[in-house]
Amino acid sequence: MSKPSALVIDDERDIRELLDITLSRMGLQVDAVGNVADAKQKLATQRYALCLTDMRLPDGSGQELVELIARAHPDTPVAMITAHGNMDAAVTALKAGAFDFVSKPVDLGILRRLVQTALKLGESRRGMPVIDAASKLLGNSAAMQLARATIGKLARSQAPVYISGESGVGKELAARLIHEQGPRASAAFVPVNCGAIPSELMESEFFGHRKGSFTGAHADKDGLFKVAQGGTLFLDEVAELPLHMQVKLLRVIQEKAVRPIGGRDEVPVDVRILSATHKNLEALVANNTFRQDLYYRINVIELHMPALRERREDVPLLAARVLERLAGGSDAQPKLTPAALAALNAYDFPGNVRELENILERAIALCENGVIEAGDLRLAAQASRTAPNANMSTSAASVDPEDEDDDDNSNGPVHLDEYISQIERETIEKALLESRYNKTATAKKLGITFRALRYKLKKLGID
Numbered sequence: 372m373s374k375p376s377a378l379v380i381d382d383e384r385d386i387r388e389l390l391d392i393t394l395s396r397m398g399l400q401v402d403a404v405g406n407v408a409d410a411k412q413k414l415a416t417q418r419y420a421l422c423l424t425d426m427r428l429p430d431g432s433g434q435e436l437v438e439l440i441a442r443a444h445p446d447t448p449v450a451m452i453t454a455h456g457n458m459d460a461a462v463t464a465l466k467a468g469a470f471d472f473v474s475k476p477v478d479l480g481i482l483r484r485l486v487q488t489a490l491k492l493g494e495s496r497r498g499m500p501v502i503d504a505a506s507k508l509l510g511n512s513a514a515m516q517l518a519r520a521t522i523g524k525l526a527r528s529q530a531p532v533y534i535s536g537e538s539g540v541g542k543e544l545a546a547r548l549i550h551e552q553g554p555r556a557s558a559a560f561v562p563v564n565c566g567a568i569p570s571e572l573m574e575s576e577f578f579g580h581r582k583g584s585f586t587g588a589h590a591d592k593d594g595l596f597k598v599a600q601g602g603t604l605f606l607d608e609v610a611e612l613p614l615h616m617q618v619k620l621l622r623v624i625q626e627k628a629v630r631p632i633g634g635r636d637e638v639p640v641d642v643r644i645l646s647a648t649h650k651n652l653e654a655l656v657a658n659n660t661f662r663q664d665l666y667y668r669i670n671v672i673e674l675h676m677p678a679l680r681e682r683r684e685d686v687p688l689l690a691a692r693v694l695e696r697l698a699g700g701s702d703a704q705p706k707l708t709p710a711a712l713a714a715l716n717a718y719d720f721p722g723n724v725r726e727l728e729n730i731l732e733r734a735i736a737l738c739e740n741g742v743i744e745a746g747d748l749r750l751a752a753q754a755s756r757t758a759p760n761a762n763m764s765t766s767a768a769s770v771d772p773e774d775e776d777d778d779d780n781s782n783g784p785v786h787l788d789e790y791i792s793q794i795e796r797e798t799i800e801k802a803l804l805e806s807r808y809n810k811t812a813t814a815k816k817l818g819i820t821f822r823a824l825r826y827k828l829k830k831l832g833i834d
């Protein structure tokens with residue numbers, strides 16, 4: 372098999388030579404040129420497995436080359452060599468389609484990893500197993516098809532992606548797919564809920580610590596960046612990062628290196644950062660609770676996951692798959708009556724796909740003979756407390772003939788639901804008080820996950 376080839380564009384002879392030697396030792400055949408015109412000529416005649424370009428060139432800019440390659444040779448990964456600390460140039464290049472950047476003076480360890488990632492992108496084009504995204508991130512609506520196509524493209528880049536969208540829309544699922552479809556798939560995907568780590572433990576959790584660096588540090592501990600080495604770190608609920616951690620994270624992204632607590636040296640890290648929050652991060656930047664510079668760096672590319680009510684046509688497919696999964700392969704899979712399906716189709720789903728899953732799980736428990744009636748969905752009572760569009764929710768409830776006389780029936784199921792909610796609310800409020808409003812401790816006390824607690828707080832309108 373012929374060697375993969377690389378094109379290096381830098382006007383400094385020393386750097387060209389250094390890159391040439393390093394890449395040649397990695398088994399690449401290297402062409403090294405010193406300006407834009409020569410680079411264009413090479414690109415017109417040969418296919419490259421990788422391009423590395425300097426930012427400032429005598430007859431133009433590296434940015435111009437990045438744009439040209441993204442447009443005319445989209446299969447060729449191009450990385451920008453930036454001046455130390457010039458993240459603005461790196462972000463601009465990533466936005467234009469560069470797959471990564473490396474800053475000067477070039478750290479050879481980081482460069483080697485970058486090259487390996489680029490070569491893997493080539494391998495993935497040559498028949499590595501293809502992930503069927505449509506069977507994981509379900510939905511045939513135009514919005515979901517676009518989301519899946521965007522995810523496929525983002526998987527090829529190393530740029531930080533910020534995934535926005537309401538709670539339960541599938542942000543984590545999207546992040547997993549970006550990881551699984553990309554060159555980092557064989558390394559770890561490490562999701563971390565930034566709201567669930569106590570502020571004082573955060574630095575040690577992220578960066579690790581050395582034995583004896585603080586009371587209780589009985590042994591060396593690897594941080595999450597180390598665990599995710601070569602893979603992806605997914606910062607869920609990134610808005611919950613305290614300001615002191617935001618500063619530290621910014622440095623890591625810039626330097627591509629971490630320093631464990633008590634450690635003397637910085638350790639290079641090769642981790643792609645994906646982040647998400649259901650909060651409006653831009654608004655948090657505006658009121659100074661989230662650093663603008665960090666926002667700018669984690670949000671190089673934004674992927675917006677649409678709310679379920681904006682793609683109602685996906686509800687029947689999602690409902691069918693959830694029922695299938697909950698039935699666990701048994702033949703006695705519960706069925707929705709047409710009225711129940713109509714009620715779901717008209718419902719607003721403030722908690723999105725996660726809420727749909729919860730509704731169906733509860734309906735399976737409530738229904739008789741494996742037939743889910745509209746009343747088993749309990750949409751009306753739930754919607755009156757949570758749906759932003761109460762009219763829509765009421766119309767959903769009216770699809771169910773059984774619910775029509777519920778108002779006159781004080782023993783009816785809606786009242787049972789409210790009674791249960793009341794108990795839930797009291798129990799959660801008591802646990803919150805006892806845990807001094809620490810949500811992680813509250814969730815532990817209640818024996819539920821942090822996410823489940825957050826969902827219930829939202830559902831019950833507890834602030």
Ligand SMILES: Nc1ncnc2c1ncn2[C@@H]1O[C@H](COP(=O)(O)OP(=O)(O)OP(=O)(O)O)[C@@H](O)[C@H]1O
Nearest residue numbers: 507508509537538539540541542543544649724725
């Ligand atoms: N398009 C989809 N197809 C199949 N399942 C989905 C889809 N979207 C979401 N889900 C499911 O809904 C649930 C919630 O998804 P996920 O945790 O990815 O949402 P999220 O946006 O990260 O939520 P949060 O903001 O609360 O962290 C999961 O069980 C996930 O598998």
